[in-house]
Amino acid sequence: MSVEAIVDYLHRFELSAGTRRATLPDRLTPRELETLLLLANRYGNTEIAEKLVLSVRTVERHVTNIYNKTGVDRREAIEYCRRHDLLPPEYH
16 A cells, blocks of 8 residues: 555544544554554555655654554554554455
């Protein structure tokens, strides 16, 4: 899945800022969800930083937060997304 498809999918969530966080599992932020979806699609930290126009250090912080909040690692990210119905319908 391309970054553009992921970002488009996230925009289709159409949730307000207050609703969005309450709707996401494990208190993930919208930016952490973007990062998680890219992790699930096997992007590396440098690629994620480039795609989301962030520093690698910021991406590393998001990844650490994701690991701490979800208890999953990079290899388990796709299964986590599936379990929590975070993937676009065309991805299932």
